[in-house]
Amino acid sequence: ASVVNKIAxxxxxxxxxxALKEMMENSIDAGSTNIDILIKDGGLxxxxxxxxxxxxDKKDLPILCERFTTSKLSAYEDLNSLKTYGFRGEALASIxxxxxxxxxxxxxDDPCAWKVSYADGKMIGEPKPTAGKDGxxxxxxxxxxxxQSRLRALRSPSDEYAKVLDCVGRYAIHSKNVGFSCKKFGDxxxxxxxxxxxxxxxRIRTVFGGNVxxxxxxxxxxxxxxxxxxxxxxxxxxxxxxNKKHIPPIFFINNRLVTCDPLRRSLNQIYSxxxxxxxxxxxxxxxxxxxxLVDVNVHPTKREVRFLHETEITEYISTKLQDTLSDIDT
Ligand code: ADP
Ligand code: MG
Numbered sequence: 001a002s003v004v005n006k007i008a009x010x011x012x013x014x015x016x017x018x019a020l021k022e023m024m025e026n027s028i029d030a031g032s033t034n035i036d037i038l039i040k041d042g043g044l045x046x047x048x049x050x051x052x053x054x055x056x057d058k059k060d061l062p063i064l065c066e067r068f069t070t071s072k073l074s075a076y077e078d079l080n081s082l083k084t085y086g087f088r089g090e091a092l093a094s095i096x097x098x099x100x101x102x103x104x105x106x107x108x109d110d111p112c113a114w115k116v117s118y119a120d121g122k123m124i125g126e127p128k129p130t131a132g133k134d135g136x137x138x139x140x141x142x143x144x145x146x147x148q149s150r151l152r153a154l155r156s157p158s159d160e161y162a163k164v165l166d167c168v169g170r171y172a173i174h175s176k177n178v179g180f181s182c183k184k185f186g187d188x189x190x191x192x193x194x195x196x197x198x199x200x201x202x203r204i205r206t207v208f209g210g211n212v213x214x215x216x217x218x219x220x221x222x223x224x225x226x227x228x229x230x231x232x233x234x235x236x237x238x239x240x241x242x243n244k245k246h247i248p249p250i251f252f253i254n255n256r257l258v259t260c261d262p263l264r265r266s267l268n269q270i271y272s273x274x275x276x277x278x279x280x281x282x283x284x285x286x287x288x289x290x291x292x293l294v295d296v297n298v299h300p301t302k303r304e305v306r307f308l309h310e311t312e313i314t315e316y317i318s319t320k321l322q323d324t325l326s327d328i329d330t
Pocket of ligand 2: 022025026089091
């Protein structure tokens with residue numbers, strides 16, 4: 001890979017979880033109702049994602065991993081939404097500069113699947129016909145094989161796996177009508193398995209355990225044509241989830257996992273006033289908002305967002321939260 005391309009890729013993909021997040025979003029964008037993930041060595045050796053979405057047309061395969069090639073422009077035409085999804089057509093390109101990528105894909109109109117590999121943004125040879133179901137499987141091998149500094153900076157494979165699993169869990173909670181599974185290579189058991197028909201509560205229970213899901217309150221609100229909010233909040237006693245001390249808030253904006261510090265801070269403030277000692281917060285928010293009302297501080301790995309109606313939405317959730325928590329208190 002050229003040095004420039006490698007550096008650019010290394011800024012977008014700093015750990016296996018970043019690559020996985022991009023690929024899960026692609027699978028969801030492709031209308032998948034099932035996403036299976038297989039991981040070896042924390043995603044450094046193998047990171048594989050198999051979906052049952054639209055598949056990729058054979059004619060699009062030659063440029064699949066070229067930078068700035070995307071099939072998604074129409075939906076996101078204005079500048080702000082371009083910022084929101086700041087890296088149009090860069091994810092697969094980036095990954096192909098720092099890993100070996102093999103794609104197997106089949107559209108419903110194609111009688112067979114096509115398999116092809118990529119390196120440094122380019123297709124290697126020609127796609128080969130193969131057996132396969134409708135959908136796309138992307139196999140990423142030897143991530144960072146050519147970026148030794150990045151490899152050295154990473155934590156252990158088990159830490160990287162924990163990050164992957166956490167990210168899959170968050171998408172599984174948010175993405176209704178999509179089933180998810182995640183497992184380690186060689187394991188017969190899934191680390192996570194969420195059925196396509198699961199409700200939000202069931203998804204939360206599967207991901208975080210019954211202890212979390214037993215106290216959840218769901219609610220939603222919307223402002224016509226501007227935003228729609230779905231939320232689930234609760235408190236957790238005796239949190240014993242992968243030795244975690246707390247569950248960071250899960251916040252999706254327009255189906256992308258993001259962070260929003262002001263919102264997180266005000267909710268934490270309320271929790272700290274009302275939550276019985278030792279109990280922890282659980283917050284899931286899914287916000288759909290008109291793309292031009294969202295602004296993203298464009299660092300791709302942080303995804304910190306600002307949005308219009310932030311105060312209004314924060315206040316709404318805060319009030320709900322306060323009501324719930326003070327009810328529990330008395
Ligand atoms: P972007 O998602 O911004 O368009 P990506 O580099 O993530 O850019 O993906 C490039 C293109 O590859 C997408 O626009 C899409 O057409 C295609 N693609 C990637 N993954 C999948 C998938 N799982 N199913 C169908 N198409 C996909
Ligand atoms: Mg993408």
